[in-house]
Amino acid sequence: MRFVFLFLSVCLLLTGCSPTRQLTRDLRTNGQFTDHFTGFALYDPAGQKTLVAHNADKPFVPASNTKLVSFYAGLLHLPDSLPALRYVIRGDSLIFWGTGNPLLLHPDLPDSAAIRFLRSRPERLFFSAANYTGPRFGAGWAWDDYNDDYSCELAPLPLYGNFARFSFPDRRPDFTVQPALFADSTVLAPPTPPLRGARRDEIRNQFVRPPVGKLSRQDVPFRWSPELAAQLLSQQLNRPVGVVKTAQPRSALLLSGSTPTDSLYKRMLQISDNTLAEQILLMASAQLGDTLLTPRRIIALTDSVAFGKRSDIRWVDGSGLSRYNLFSPNSLIGLLRQLQATVPQARLFALLPAAGQSGTLRGLYKTDKPFIFAKSGSMSGVYNLSGYLVTRKGRVLLFSMMHNNFTGSVSEMRQRTARFLEQIHRKF
Incomplete structure (x- = not known):
């Protein structure tokens, strides 16, 4: 016992x-x-x-x-190759719509399929953003984070990741910005009060930069618009791109991108990229x-x-x-x-x-x-x-x-x- x-x-x-x-x-x-x-x-x-x-x-x-x-939403709904564009040909014009793909001209993970396609077309090019009527920010986002790289705007056709990349080589006074279109809308900040980094006006794509960058590189979201998207594409393609408000028909053809979905998932998960996560949902809905x-x-x-x-x-x-x-x-x-x-x-x-x-x-x-x-x-x-x-x-x-x-x-x-x-x- x-x-x-x-x-x-x-x-x-x-x-x-x-x-x-x-x-x-x-x-x-x-x-x-x-x-x-x-x-x-x-x-x-x-x-x-x-x-x-x-x-x-x-x-x-x-x-x-x-x-x-x-x-998981991407795994359920996206194909192995990301959708790049939807388009129709009407006479001598090609009208295209974004699919939400965030990699077009992205500086770190670029997908050039759409650029190659548009550059090769003989038709006149027109972009329509009529397939997205949602807000620029998600529900409950902090409006005053508009200048921070984790708060880029939602868009049907993001370009350059929807941010301007400022580079300050060796933290010298000279700088570069990509897209180069924003160089003319960037001015030098006054010495006081000291500015730690580049800042954008809340409403307009007007930027100020410090005399010397505290960081060697800084990404600042830009205000996306259909007109800006067309302007950036026109500059890249070296040909005119017009803007129309044509609704996307169900018969619109699909152009697939060249980037495997796993490349997108890995970057989104590894560095916790907010823009990629949001745009995955837009792509999946399409x-x-x-x-x-x-x-x-x-x-x-x-x-x-x-x-x-x-x-x-x-x-x-x-x-x-x-x-x-x-x-x-x-x-x-x-x-x-x-x-x-x-x-x-x-x-x-x-x-x-x-x-x-x-x-x-x-x-x-x-x-x-x-x-x-x-x-x-x-x-x-x-x-x-x-x-x-x-x-x-x-x-x-x-x-x-x-x-x-x-x-x-x-x-x-x-x-x-x-x-x-x-x-x-x-x-x-």
């Missing part, structure tokens, strides 16, 4: 110190997680069970974790047979596939810039399961940032063998990380850790998250 009692006591002790119980206790009692709103979910796909859950059904502001849903680019329809359709009828989410934009977005850790686990079932693991892990090696997670750990492949999301008072964790034993676990409503720094939350996930890597 004494032996049985001792055996049971040891079992209880071991159970009480199990990794799952320890993690749950930390989440509930450790001040690092109780001094703000913390949510966490850890899921084992092999055993098809949740290992740890803390506030896992509560909604959180996801920030750029939203890009995981945009990625694949549904609509003549209008309407991201709301894609959001509703993808929402139903990814999340079913969950009540703990609200998805309003592609990038996560909006604080109207709400996702729970469990809803993101469900999305990660969908991605895992859709994309082979090697391809999926290559697209996502790898902790210690690539993208926004390069500085999370110092390791030659990354064990976390995930998407982070941060803004003031928000830090989240959701993705896949490979344990020392080789198990692949799905996790979502969400921090909201803190007043400290994002870097501190990043470090807390890294320490917590390292325990899982070692103990599971």
Whole structure:
């Protein structure tokens, strides 16, 4: 009897110190997680069970974790080669519409298929933006972020990434700007008050620059318009491009781009590019047979596939810039399961940032063998990380850790998250 009692006591002790119980206790009692709103979910796909859950059904502001849903929307609706243009030929005229493709003349990931096509055509060229009637910013975006590179305008035909790139070689007074069209609308700022970087007028494409750039390079969003798009294309093609307001017919022909979708997904996920995420939704909407680019329809359709009828989410934009977005850790686990079932693991892990090696997670750990492949999301008072964790034993676990409503720094939350996930890597 004494032996049985001792055996049971040891079992209880071991159970009480199990990794799952320890993690749950930390989440509930450790001040690092109780001094703000913390949510966490850890899921084992092999055993098809949740290992740890803390506030896992509560909604959180996801920030750029939203890009995981945009990625999934692209996987569901976009072809292997991105759509470049829609066009019709009427007599001696070629009228074309954008598809939302953000890579035309992009300085870092250019797709030149549309330029080659338009340059080769004998017809007169006319651009119509009538297939997009949406706003320039997403719902809930901060209007005064208009000068920041993460807040480029939405458009049916983005050009140059919808930003002007200012370069200050060796931080000398001389500078270059791309597109070169903006050189004549850029003036030197007065010495006082000192200007840290180039700035644009809120309404017009008028820029001021500092005498010497604090950065060697700066990207400043420009105000997009159909007229500006035609002007930039005309300059690039060295031929006139007119502007019309012709509605896109369903019979419009499609020109495919030359960039594989994975190149777009990888850049969007790795550097957390907001413009690419938003334009993925516009492109995807065009694949549904609509003549209008309407991201709301894609959001509703993808929402139903990814999340079913969950009540703990609200998805309003592609990038996560909006604080109207709400996702729970469990809803993101469900999305990660969908991605895992859709994309082979090697391809999926290559697209996502790898902790210690690539993208926004390069500085999370110092390791030659990354064990976390995930998407982070941060803004003031928000830090989240959701993705896949490979344990020392080789198990692949799905996790979502969400921090909201803190007043400290994002870097501190990043470090807390890294320490917590390292325990899982070692103990599971």
